[in-house]
Amino acid sequence: MVVLGAGFGGLRAVQRLRRADVDVTLVDRHNYHTFMPLLYEVASAGLSANDIAQPIRAILRGGPNVEFVVGAARAVDCADRTATTTAGAIAFDYLVIAIGTVTNSFGIEGVDHYATGLKSIQDADTVRNGVLRNFERAAVEPDAAERARLMTMVVVGGGPTGVELAGALAELKHHVLKRDFPQLDVSAARVILIEATDRLLSAFPRRLQERARAQLVDLGVEVRLSSPVERLEEGEVHLPGETIAASNIAWVAGTAGAPLAIDPAPPRSRDGRIAVSGDLSVPGAPRVFAIGDIAYLPDAHGRPHPMLAQVALQQGELVAENIARDIEGRPRRTFKYRDRGVMATVGRRRAVAHVFGMQVSGLLAWVLWLVVHLLAIVSLRNRAAVLLNWTWNYARYDRANRLLTDDAVGGTREPQ
């Protein structure tokens, strides 16, 4: 059988299937698993890519029944049972589609050109390089307005990623860039979080939404609610009645199912995710499953399951079990999400968490967040590296991973 995608869901499915008497081929675009919840830390120079990425072949070691192929999924033929990838066509008896989502611009003008998403290590590097590069440019820029524009960072999207990225950028500014650039008036630098609806963290209880907003404001983040972006231009964010001059624009306002041509075409949600049956199979193709963010499945109340690591992991477990049940001739089980809660961090000793029915914020939520994320990291080595970086960053108010790695030369806008 074939698993497309080595994110939380795909990897968990493979790990469970190693116990079963099946041969598994895992396909991913990268040769590493990305710990997505910490991408914002790479984007804000707190961690390095190596700390949150784990070589897939290292994870799979010792499993004689698993083969790994680097390649991007292109098409699936359910009747022929063939998955086409950039590394060639692969025949399957069972297929698990776990390719996640991509950044969704909702067709808003300029987003594709002038904003960076945060869906991969490369995205995170781009955000970090952009912020650092623009501060270097500001340091040699004589015009005050242009300096301010170069130092203005806009995050669009008030979900957990947006909240965490905005908080981390604000701390980068206060603790690191202010000391790095003594000749710059870094107080002119702005971090602006823009959200189209009237609240942050829509999946959280109302009280925690408000706490997170207060924590961000406390860090100096300008939070704009009910502010749908009308369009982006080069260095400009257009809101209703306001234009913000900014050189760093991160777009974490939405996602869409990653593109994959499937024949016959399955039902899709409006955001392009595959609408699956309760057993996680694709309607009309009982041996093809979709799990994780790419899968759209309403719960008992008719609300789709959230796009969380926990959902992907539990679906990965169930899909492995259902395939094993098929082989054993037993009936499949239906997905039932065990809600482990949600949490988001804003900064030093600032976070919100809704776990075990409790709403906590501040220091306790922050410690919870740290422990949960540290334990969730796949490898011991990466766990140690993250712990080292976090300890250093916390104790020294530092972000040691602030390398400009884009290989461009010069602090000007006319490189070379």
Place this chain on the structure above:
Amino acid sequence: MVVLGAGFGGLRAVQRLRRADVDVTLVDRHNYHTFMPLLYEVASAGLSANDIAQPIRAILRGGPNVEFVVGAARAVDCADRTATTTAGAIAFDYLVIAIGTVTNSFGIEGVDHYATGLKSIQDADTVRNGVLRNFERAAVEPDAAERARLMTMVVVGGGPTGVELAGALAELKHHVLKRDFPQLDVSAARVILIEATDRLLSAFPRRLQERARAQLVDLGVEVRLSSPVERLEEGEVHLPGETIAASNIAWVAGTAGAPLAIDPAPPRSRDGRIAVSGDLSVPGAPRVFAIGDIAYLPDAHGRPHPMLAQVALQQGELVAENIARDIEGRPRRTFKYRDRGVMATVGRRRAVAHVFGMQVSGLLAWVLWLVVHLLAIVSLRNRAAVLLNWTWNYARYDRANRLLTDDAVGGTREPQ
């Protein structure tokens, strides 16, 4: 005064000048200092870029008289006292040129196209990505000869960098790739070290040259001495009487002074380095100095000083002292190298060192090498990160930093 280049020499000069009553502008192409002796570790997945690169602004913190500019040096006008960089023109009263060297192809056909140097983080990433990418390709390659070519790694140049890189690639193959690719016959993979002269490590005593060669052979490296490369073609290394099919070619056979237009043109060595006077000044321009690898200065025996970190550091100290002496009206001093010895590592418990007049090899030399390099790393944080990685790699026979970061998709030669 202005310092061009934040390598070992330039950075040391700046740090010494912070005590003096001068304003310093430091210019570098990158916003980080690269610990060059460990580049081969990044190229062989042992360390990550962040472990051996240190943000320059972090190093300079707390120095009120030092400004840093990201930019590449382009030209120097000694009469006008102006240095032109990609970030604009900078006036100087004193100038220290410390821009190091670039890879030298000696005009050999194909080197620029088909080989990668090892002079920067980007080079190291390119080497690592190439090796890992080609193993992924080999994993899906049906043709045995092509598979062997994809798994063949050639290092050209038998100096310390070549010896260390070849040894590290051999260990990567034995300890990591063999386990990562159980379906591949990794014993068909080759690591070949090619040297034009009849010996490795020409700066070392004869006995240690022989020890290093034996250690490499012991690791499975094929060492070809007296084998000048005639030309490179796509996937082919042409030697006298032999052609090696290889997809990974690292060129560490030579360097040349980094290009910089200086008016009036100073005398240069054959490899383009600036021939300096005994006080490290450029002949005819007493307020312009050159130090480190870019400086060419024969010792008392008429032999040029080696291109070593120790030479650069000591020259950085002297140039700072000579500028201070100028200001105080005292005569300048002449450079005298205090030889701290040379060392090179080949692999686990394998190294050679010529220190304090002693020739040591094996475990003792290896421990010496580890301690010296660990202590030489500029920041505490990076020292801790390197120690963590080395401990992990040693204990687990692992190389955790083997991410394919080139963002190409697919395991085929026709990406996307």
